[in-house]
Amino acid sequence: xxTELTLQSPLDMHLHLRDEExxxxxxxxxAQTFAGALIMPNLVPPVTTKESALAYKxxxxxxxxxxxxxxxxxxxxxEYNYDFLKEIKDDIIGIKLYPAGITTNSEGxxxxxxxxxxxxxxxxxxxxxxxxxxxxxxxxxxxxREKEFVPVYEALAKEFPNLKIIMExxxxxxxxxxxxxxxxxxxxxxxxxxxxxxxxxxxxMLQPHLFCKPIAKRYEDRDALLKVALxxxxxxxxxxxxxPHPKHKKECCGCAAGVFTAPIALQVxxxxxxxxxxxxxxxxxxxxxxxxxxxxxxxxxxxxxxKQDCIVPEIYEGFGENVVPMYAGETLKWSLS
Amino acid sequence: xxTELTLQSPLDMHLHLRDEExxxxxxxxxAQTFAGALIMPNLVPPVTTKESALAYKxxxxxxxxxxxxxxxxxxxxxEYNYDFLKEIKDDIIGIKLYPAGITTNSEGxxxxxxxxxxxxxxxxxxxxxxxxxxxxxxxxxxxxREKEFVPVYEALAKEFPNLKIIMExxxxxxxxxxxxxxxxxxxxxxxxxxxxxxxxxxxxMLQPHLFCKPIAKRYEDRDALLKVALxxxxxxxxxxxxxPHPKHKKECCGCAAGVFTAPIALQVxxxxxxxxxxxxxxxxxxxxxxxxxxxxxxxxxxxxxxKQDCIVPEIYEGFGENVVPMYAGETLKWSLS
Numbered sequence: 001x002x003t004e005l006t007l008q009s010p011l012d013m014h015l016h017l018r019d020e021e022x023x024x025x026x027x028x029x030x031a032q033t034f035a036g037a038l039i040m041p042n043l044v045p046p047v048t049t050k051e052s053a054l055a056y057k058x059x060x061x062x063x064x065x066x067x068x069x070x071x072x073x074x075x076x077x078x079e080y081n082y083d084f085l086k087e088i089k090d091d092i093i094g095i096k097l098y099p100a101g102i103t104t105n106s107e108g109x110x111x112x113x114x115x116x117x118x119x120x121x122x123x124x125x126x127x128x129x130x131x132x133x134x135x136x137x138x139x140x141x142x143x144x145r146e147k148e149f150v151p152v153y154e155a156l157a158k159e160f161p162n163l164k165i166i167m168e169x170x171x172x173x174x175x176x177x178x179x180x181x182x183x184x185x186x187x188x189x190x191x192x193x194x195x196x197x198x199x200x201x202x203x204x205m206l207q208p209h210l211f212c213k214p215i216a217k218r219y220e221d222r223d224a225l226l227k228v229a230l231x232x233x234x235x236x237x238x239x240x241x242x243x244p245h246p247k248h249k250k251e252c253c254g255c256a257a258g259v260f261t262a263p264i265a266l267q268v269x270x271x272x273x274x275x276x277x278x279x280x281x282x283x284x285x286x287x288x289x290x291x292x293x294x295x296x297x298x299x300x301x302x303x304x305x306x307k308q309d310c311i312v313p314e315i316y317e318g319f320g321e322n323v324v325p326m327y328a329g330e331t332l333k334w335s336l337s
Numbered sequence: 338x339x340t341e342l343t344l345q346s347p348l349d350m351h352l353h354l355r356d357e358e359x360x361x362x363x364x365x366x367x368a369q370t371f372a373g374a375l376i377m378p379n380l381v382p383p384v385t386t387k388e389s390a391l392a393y394k395x396x397x398x399x400x401x402x403x404x405x406x407x408x409x410x411x412x413x414x415x416e417y418n419y420d421f422l423k424e425i426k427d428d429i430i431g432i433k434l435y436p437a438g439i440t441t442n443s444e445g446x447x448x449x450x451x452x453x454x455x456x457x458x459x460x461x462x463x464x465x466x467x468x469x470x471x472x473x474x475x476x477x478x479x480x481x482r483e484k485e486f487v488p489v490y491e492a493l494a495k496e497f498p499n500l501k502i503i504m505e506x507x508x509x510x511x512x513x514x515x516x517x518x519x520x521x522x523x524x525x526x527x528x529x530x531x532x533x534x535x536x537x538x539x540x541x542m543l544q545p546h547l548f549c550k551p552i553a554k555r556y557e558d559r560d561a562l563l564k565v566a567l568x569x570x571x572x573x574x575x576x577x578x579x580x581p582h583p584k585h586k587k588e589c590c591g592c593a594a595g596v597f598t599a600p601i602a603l604q605v606x607x608x609x610x611x612x613x614x615x616x617x618x619x620x621x622x623x624x625x626x627x628x629x630x631x632x633x634x635x636x637x638x639x640x641x642x643x644k645q646d647c648i649v650p651e652i653y654e655g656f657g658e659n660v661v662p663m664y665a666g667e668t669l670k671w672s673l674s
Contacts, residue, residue: 141534141535141536141540141555141556142535142536142539142540143480143535143555197478198478198479198480199478199479201539202479202538202539202548202552203478203479205591205592205593205594206543206545206548206591206592206593206594207590207591207592208543208545208589208590208592209590211539211543215539218478218480219478250590251588251589251590252545252588253544253545253546253587253588253661254542254543254544255542255543255544255545256542256543257542257543324590
């Protein structure tokens with residue numbers, strides 16, 4: 001007898017697919033197990049026009065290999081006017097705001113996040129019901145960057161009460177506490193931030209494949225994230241932030257930030273939720289919460305996992321690219337059916 | 338006209354030279370610019386007998402290439418009895434205590450640092466005036482390990498008031514504060530902990546060549562270290578903790594801890610002390626303080642630095658080994674004459 005778990009239309013609400021050959025390698029690895037994903041716009045150059053958004057969506061659809069997967073594309077935040085946003089609104093799921101230089105390909109982000117300076121764009125988004133996704137870090141000390149961003153989240157939440165704001169890939173208990181304080185603040189949480197702390201990155205040997213931005217924090221932070229994920233807090237959604245970099249850019253001097261979890265995310269989430277006796281909440285965390293936050297209905301897709309060991313590949317290769325996944329070479333307890 | 342700086346008998350009071358081919362590569366890189374160095378005993382197996390200490394000293398002397406350099410060897414802390422210590426006392430400069438598993442080759446260290454359990458050995462050392470060098474970290478969260486060790490330092494300082502204790506490679510303001518609290522506590526400080534914080538290791542791209550144990554901490558910690566180093570606090574000595582690992586063990590998945598600074602240490606210290614208008618204190622920090630703490634007279638050796646740019650080699654190679662130095666490929670403001 002085997003234990004099975006079925007999930008209806010799993011969604012990854014924060015995903016990096018990159019472009020060109022890397023896109024071709026990684027898109028199917030998400031499309032296989034998810035019904036849809038919110039795709040980040042930090043390409044070079046970033047996605048800032050209707051043409052580039054639609055063209056990127058087309059390239060993703062060309063690469064995905066599984067027709068029952070829908071990419072939800074986003075714009076890279078800049079000042080946009082009402083008419084432009086009204087015209088593009090139905091083609092995007094949200095707009096992603098990066099503080100300038102805060103992570104991979106974010107050089108064109110916002111230099112100073114000031115509610116007044118951003119007011120015209122944010123009011124237009126608010127009126128048109130376009131969600132604002134934010135990478136919430138200052139340029140302060142690496143362990144304090146997200147905590148220091150809390151006042152910015154609070155100012156935006158208060159100034160734009162009708163704007164739906166998603167705190168992306170939250171990593172601290174401070175961010176978790178904001179969820180119940182402001183109606184219009186929501187959050188995505190990655191797989192790896194539910195599992196690791198800075199100890200896993202730099203407490204023993206240095207582990208470049210676990211180096212990401214925001215960096216993994218303290219045990220009390222991880223536990224706060226785990227609590228709201230396991231209880232499937234209705235304002236919390238799964239967003240892997242799976243971020244592929246080729247092996248030579250991870251295992252080197254000056255390693256790029258990002259953990260590649262796309263092909264193992266559901267299996268490891270099943271293990272984690274089962275371990276805590278919360279398997280019944282997993283579908284809310286990976287699908288239903290996102291549907292109600294973003295108010296959309298995804299493609300119908302049933303994913304079945306079985307309780308059976310599987311070994312994670314050491315590396316995924318193809319199209320002249322390669323990427324090392326989290327848990328490379330290790331054994332997981334759940335497999336795709 | 339060029340600016341010159343002469344230093345009498347510089348000393349590196351915390352150095353890893355490893356063994357075999359790596360020893361042959363790195364020993365001359367310290368022996369060129371230092372009159373002596375305290376050599377760490379964490380070989381495989383560790384240095385725990387008179388025979389192995391003397392044999393290691395001989396191998397260092399065979400490899401050093403500069404006759405005006407004296408290696409001061411140490412024993413790896415275990416339970417040792419009075420007679421053994423009396424017999425070996427003149428051949429070693431101190432005994433190094435590692436908590437078990439805390440860093441490279443420390444698996445045979447002390448599992449629980451309890452003053453009562455260690456009393457026979459520590460009382461013998463106290464009586465024989467053998468200094469105790471300590472790697473002061475718990476196995477807690479990576480950013481808290483040294484802070485959590487403070488009570489252990491305090492207990493040992495109080496229980497063994499005549500034992501000279503060296504807090505090795507201190508990285509926090511908490512450790513700095515202990516210096517003025519207990520007569521018998523002293524400290525070494527590395528070059529890199531005077532320069533970097535966790536931001537340099539993991540705040541931008543991940544920098545494996547700056548990954549070390551203890552890990553670099555916060556700005557307020559670095560500033561506290563800098564203050565006592567620049568003022569040449571009499572209980573503070575330079576100890577590079579220069580720790581060579583071959584390039585493939587630094588730029589990889591599971592990178593080893595250690596920064597290799599031996600060949601650039603004096604040049605960068607000159608730059609740092611000059612920048613703060615404290616060049617006059619440099620000789621105390623890199624030589625005189627150690628002489629008075631350890632009560633010895635080093636080989637007479639005059640090192641002259643000149644204010645002239647030099648480029649740090651990308652890598653040091655030889656004997657089939659290689660090692661990447663801190664500031665590889667970068668320009669320093671002071672050169673060896």
